Amino acid sequence: MTSSSSPSRKVLSKIACNRLQKELAEWQVNPPSGFKHKVTDNLQRWVIEVAGAAGTLYAGETYQLQVDFPEHYPMEAPQVIFLHPAPMHPHIYSNGHICLDILYDSWSPAMTVSSVCISILSMLSSSPAKQRPADNDRYVRNCRNGRSPKETRWWFHDDKLNITAQSNFKI
Numbered sequence: 001m002t003s004s005s006s007p008s009r010k011v012l013s014k015i016a017c018n019r020l021q022k023e024l025a026e027w028q029v030n031p032p033s034g035f036k037h038k039v040t041d042n043l044q045r046w047v048i049e050v051a052g053a054a055g056t057l058y059a060g061e062t063y064q065l066q067v068d069f070p071e072h073y074p075m076e077a078p079q080v081i082f083l084h085p086a087p088m089h090p091h092i093y094s095n096g097h098i099c100l101d102i103l104y105d106s107w108s109p110a111m112t113v114s115s116v117c118i119s120i121l122s123m124l125s126s127s128p129a130k131q132r133p134a135d136n137d138r139y140v141r142n143c144r145n146g147r148s149p150k151e152t153r154w155w156f157h158d159d160k161l162n163i164t165a166q167s168n169f170k171i
Helices: 014-029 113-125 136-142
Strands: 035-038 045-051 062-068 079-082
Touching (some): 014 035, 035 113, 045 113, 062 113
Antiparallel strands (some): 035 045, 045 062
16 A cells, blocks of 8 residues: 555644654564564554464465554554555455454554554454455445545444445445
């Protein structure tokens, strides 16, 4: 994904800057297992390497997450997408958008980048099959021009990896 797929950039609030600096310092001392933060000078966008967990369909595979923080983080969820190539997973679209409730409706300011990463790794690890969501082609076609996954109305209706996403985009 390119920078055009990121939410409109506004300067981070003082609260967001302080929180992110604290999370980054904690990450450097105690990173979540299976993740590496790619160091840059941009506090508002993190790129994180994800290693597939041993004993899962994704063992030995490595992917990258792009985490874009909004102006009012942590009161507002970050935008988290997989960079190309996105893993084949029933909740991950080929454009990198992730259908995971904590990134949208179930976000809490108590969550951190580390807890989001662990949730994403758990989602990957629990997958029984490598496949795209049933509506992948339609969704991706309607997300052209760098649309944010936050513009999607996600439906979280099944805990057994049968979730589909519905988009607010005209089809």
